[in-house]
Amino acid sequence: MTDNPPGLDLARLQAHLGTGALTAELIEGGRSNLTYRLTDGTERWVLRRPPLGHVLATAHDMAREYRVIGALHGSPVPVPRTVRLTEDPEVIGAPFYLMEFVDGTAHRDSAALAALGPVRVRALADHLVDTLVALHAIDPQEVGLADFGRPQGFLARQVQRWGKQLDASRSREVAGIEELRERLGATLPDSPAPALVHGDYRLDNVLVGEDDRITAVLDWEMSTLGDPLTDLGLLVMYTELAGRFAGVLPGVALAPGFPGGAELIERYAAGSGRDVAQVHWYVAFASFKLAVVLEGIHFRYGQGRTVGAGFDRVGALVPLFVEHGLTALKEH
Known part of the structure; x- marks a missing residue:
C-alpha cells in the first residue's frame, strides 16, 4: 500500500470497502471537493470527498452529488456509474462516495x-x-x-x-x-x-x-x-x-x-x-x-x-x- 494522499486513510478505507490493498492519487485541477483515482489492482474507481478544513454549509454535500449522478445515468447526459455512498465521517474523516472510473480527457490546457x-x-x-x-x-x-x-x-x-x-x-x-x-x-x-x-x-x-x-x-x-x-x-x-x-x-x-x-x-x-x-x-x-x-x-x-x-x-x-x-x- 502506498502512502496516504492528503485527506485519505487507505487502511481504513480498505477495511470499510472490503477490498484488497488500495493505492490512490489526488487528481489535480479541482478547486473545491477533492477527487482521487483509486484502485485495488483490479477495479478502478474515483472517490470524491469534501475539502480539508473550512467547509461552508451545504456547499459540499456528497449525498446530493451522488444522487444526481445516479439519477442521470442512462440519460442523454453521460455520467459515471455510481458505486457507493458513505456518509459516516469516521471512515476517512468526511463523507465520500465512489463512482466508476471513466476514460477520457479533461481539457484544461x-x-x-x-x-x-x-x-x-x-x-x-x-x-x-x-x-x-x-x-x-x-x-x-x-x-x-x-x-x-x-x-x-x-x-x-x-x-x-x-x-x-x-x-x-x-x-x-x-x-x-x-x-x-x-x-x-x-x-x-x-x-x-x-x-x-x-x-x-x-x-x-x-x-x-x-x-x-x-x-x-x-x-x-x-x-x-x-x-x-x-x-x-x-x-x-x-x-x-x-x-x-x-x-x-x-x-x-x-x-x-x-x-x-x-x-x-x-x-x-x-x-x-x-x-x-x-x-x-x-x-x-x-x-x-x-x-x-x-x-x-x-x-x-x-x-x-x-x-x-x-x-x-x-x-x-x-x-x-x-x-x-x-x-x-x-x-x-
Whole structure:
C-alpha cells in the first residue's frame, strides 16, 4: 500500500470497502471537493470527498452529488456509474462516495486543446453546448429529481446564498464586490421554466473521448433545480475571461476554433428555444459566484487548509471576476 494522499486513510478505507490493498492519487485541477483515482489492482474507481478544513454549509454535500449522478445515468447526459455512498465521517474523516472510473480527457490546457485543430475544437465546443441543452431538457420528475431544489424564487435565493458565503469567507476587502452583490439583487430577471442545473458547467468539468465526444459530465456538487440560464451565463463568462486567467485557471477558450460567447449563446438559444435576451445578468451573476468561490479558496489557503498547486495565485483573480460582473451589468 502506498502512502496516504492528503485527506485519505487507505487502511481504513480498505477495511470499510472490503477490498484488497488500495493505492490512490489526488487528481489535480479541482478547486473545491477533492477527487482521487483509486484502485485495488483490479477495479478502478474515483472517490470524491469534501475539502480539508473550512467547509461552508451545504456547499459540499456528497449525498446530493451522488444522487444526481445516479439519477442521470442512462440519460442523454453521460455520467459515471455510481458505486457507493458513505456518509459516516469516521471512515476517512468526511463523507465520500465512489463512482466508476471513466476514460477520457479533461481539457484544461489551451495548447493541448489547440493541437486538435480548429475544426475539431469547434465541434467539441458545439457538443459541449448541445449536452447542456440536453441536460436542461430532462424532466426532473422522470428521473426522480422533482424534489431536488426549490425553483420558485431561485435567483433571489442564489444571490442571497452566495452573499452569505462571501460573508462566511471574508478575510479582506475586495473593491466592488458589494456593489456587484447589490446590483444583482436589484435587477433580477424573470426566470424561464425551471430545469436541472449543473452549477459549474464548463469544458474542464467534462471528460472527452478520442472521438471528441463527451464521455462524462463531472463535478455536480452545485447542481439543483433552478434557472437553466445560470449554466449558460457561467459558460459564457469563462469563455469571455479565458485570456485573463490563462495559466492559473482553465483558458481552453483561447484554442483556435473555440467559439466566442455570442456564438455559444446563439447555439444554446437555437437548441433550447429559450429567450436569452437577459443573458448579461447571468454572466454578471456567474462572475460574482466565481469571485465568492475563489475568495473562499483564498480564505482556506490562508489557513493552510487547501491541497494542490496554484492556490497562492487564486486571491489575485477575485477582483477580475468582480470587474467583469460589473462591466456586464453596465453594458446592458
